[in-house]
Each structure stands twice: as C-alpha cells, then as structure tokens.
Amino acid sequence: MYPADVSQTTQDSPAQPHLAAYPTGKENRSFQEKWYVDRPWLDTPTRIQRDSFTVGGFNNWKRALARDRGFDRHVKSQTHIISSANFFEYQSRQKSNTTVIHVLEKSRADQIRNNRNKLINISSAILLCAKQLLALHGHDESIDSHNHGNLIEILKWSAQTDPLAKAVLKESAGNATYLSHQIQDELLHIMANQIRDSIAEKLHGNVYGLLADEATDVSHNKQLSICLRLVDDQYEIKEFFLGFIRLYLFDADTLAKEITVLQALQDLIDDGGGRAVDARVCTDLDSAQNLITTISEQLKLMRDENSFKDLFHRAITFGNENDVNMNGSIRMRRKKTIPTRFKNGIVTLSVGHRDYNTSEENFRVTMYFPTIDSILIELNERFSCHNLQIANSISSLSPMNEKFLDTEMLQPLKDHLRLEKKYDNK
Secondary structure (H helix, E strand, C coil): CCCCCCCCCCCCCCCCCCCCCCCCCCCEEEEHHHHHHCCCCCCCCCCCCCCCCCCCCCHHHHHHCCCCHHHHHHHHHHHHHHHHHHHHHHHHHHHCCCCCHHHHHHHHHHHHHHHHHHHHHHHHHHHHHCCCCCCCCCCCCCCCCCCCCCCHHHHHHHHHCCCCHHHHHHHCCCCCCCHHHHHHHHHHHHHHHHHHHHHHHHHHHEEEEEEEEECCCCCCEEEEEEEEEEEEECCCEEEEEEEEECCCCHHHHHHHHHHHHCHHHHHHHHHCHHHHHHHCCCHHHHHHHHHHHHHHHHHHHHHHHHHHHHHHHHHHHHHHCCCCCCCCCCCCCCCCCCHHHHHCCCCCCCCCCCCCCCCCCHHHHHHHHHHHHHHHHHHHCCCCCHHHHHHHHHCCCCCCCCCCCHHHHHHHHHHHHHHHEEEEEE
16 A cells, blocks of 8 residues: 555545546556546545455456446445445544544543532532631541531531532442542641642742741640741731641751741742742841941931921821820829838939820930930940951851851951960960
8 A cells, every 4th residue: 555645544535636647457448537426435546456445456447337346346345335334423423522532531521520529519618617617527427426527517418409519428428438538638738738828929029027836735745836927018917827837856956847847938948039048058247237237327317306206296196097195194003102111201212213204205205215225235236347247257167158268257256266366375
C-alpha cells in the first residue's frame, strides 16, 4: 500500500482522484471516472493494481460492471455490507457525540461532577461545625444510637429537602464513604491551609508582627498559639489567628522550629521579599543608625511649645467630635485622707501626692515632655554609635558577610572585649 494514495483513518474520505487518464491494465483497459457515481465507498489508489477489493486491490476493468462480478459482487458481499453499516454508524455517532469514547468520557465527567457536589455538601456541613465550635463526632455513632454527632445530624436534617445529602448518607453505609474521619480531617486541613494562604496574601508587602503564647490545656499538654498582627493596604491594624501547635519541649530552638511548620509562615520566609530578618545575608546597620538618628531628630523637634499645642488642639477636636469630655475632672476612686501619723502635723512636701489637674499645663508637664524624654533616653542608650559599631563588627563574623573576618570591621569588637590587651599580657 502507498499511504499517500489511500485513506488511512476513519476521518479520511475514500481516495477518489480525478485524473485525465488512469493507468491501463494488460488488456489495455483502465478505470473510468464515472464509476464514482453512486459508489461513495470506492477507494481508488493510482499506484497499485491488484485482483481483490479488500486485500490488495482490483484491476480487472473488463469485469468491473459485470453482473455478479466486479463492483456488483463486492457490494453484495457480507464483508462490504458489514463494513458499510459499521462505517455509517460510526459517522452517525460522531455527529451526535455518542461514540463509545464520548459515552465513557461523559459518564466519567458526570461521576466527577456528582462526587464534587457531594464533597461540597459535606465540606459545607464541616465548615458550619467548625465556625460554631461544634464537635463533628458523637460519643456513639452506631446504628442504634439516637445521636450520631453534629455532622451526621446536620446532614440528616439537610437530607429532608436535599437529594444530594440524602445520597451522601445512603452511600455512607458502604465501604467507600466521604464521611470517614480520615476524609473529614483532610478536609479540615485543606480549609485551614486555604485560610492561611489567604492571610499570607494579605502580608505581602505589608509590615507584620508575630505573636506567640504558650499555655497548658485541660489535658496538661503544652500548646503554642500563633497569631499575626499586620497593617493592611488601608493602614488598618488586623490580627489573625493561625492555630495551635503541640509542644513537647519548651525552649527557643523548639519554638522557632514549630513556628516555621506553618506553611503560610514558611511561604513568607521563602518569598524573597527580604522582610524576614533571618532571610537576609546581613543586616544593614548603617541604615538602622541613620533611621534612629532621623527619629531622634524628629522627636527633638517635637519637644517645643508649638508642637505640644498643635497635638493638644487635635486631641480636643477629636474629643469634641466623638463626644468625649476632655475638660471634665477625673472621678476619684476613693476620698483622699491624711495618714493618721501625720494627722496632728503639718505636711510641707509633695512626695507621694498625685495632682489630678486636667489643665493643658498639666498635660504638657506630666505627660508630653516626659514621654518624649523617656523615648529619647532609651534610643540614645540602646542605639548609641558605640553599640551599633559593635553590632556591625559582630555581623562580620558571618561567613556569608561580604567583609567576613575583616580586620577593620572586627576592631570595635576587639576593643570592647579588650582582646589585644589580653594577648599582650600573655
């Protein structure tokens, strides 16, 4: 056979070339183009001439139109009748999309859709129980039990009007069921991961803080609760609870490892944003020093009368807009009395005496300036140039630092530890 000369698949129509002259046989006879009429099944290769229709071909053109010979004999043969019927049935099924493949695919798609709808039904009931802090299972879920747990009872109630829920309960009697505790646990984990992923999306590009607290539950197991606090795109502070982590050891290494178990936090560490301190090669302490210096200068500029009056005026305006009485006197929790030992004496010192005056002057002297002074003192002590130089020197001990073990970088640390004097004495 010549592949380019005959039809190769059921999608190809029979090869019926229209030529000016067809190849001739031994008797100088050839195929006639008019024979195509009323014979759509006729497949005419031009490079092969054999003596059979279905095996190698046919070229006895003298007998082609003879009765009970040639075309007529082939049309009446059982092979042709069966093949034609199968081919036309195939074409009909192709047009109506009812072939075996289409039927199997449609059945499979229907089964997948049906299973998905059942899973959605069960997931909705599980989500309802989770939101309402309801246990999924009951103490006794046997056939004779009057209470099979919250999940089963909710599905039973839903089955009164929902055929899908009724089908779920009916199938649960078999071996394969979506109501097994393994499937329920997996669904809960999937929902939890989706919530964590949603929270993680809110963190990208925003400032966030991690809150962790350890407590012992009623079973005397240590649980670590994880929360995230962030500032969203609308500059509002939001807090999200990520979950509990069972603790078997309570030390810094265990806490750090357990926190990173949460996939959402792991994604944040690996997102390449550089917001996590431990994701950086080294901390830019020079930028930190510039930032602290800028903050200190701004606080110093705020330590004057004009800044205080502006802040006090905005506080009064805010109070008036929100019906807060800013000029009212503070209610005394108990009446002031003079101690008994000073009853017959004259007290001239103000030690231990609290003045609850609410005047502008009192706020300025007792709150505004002392607060700024306290912040400035802490910043200057914690982030002094000397301390930052030592911290920068320590960072050069990291092999990943560009100035690893640089002598000039290590000098502040050596001076602080007095290493040169110790070695000189030795």
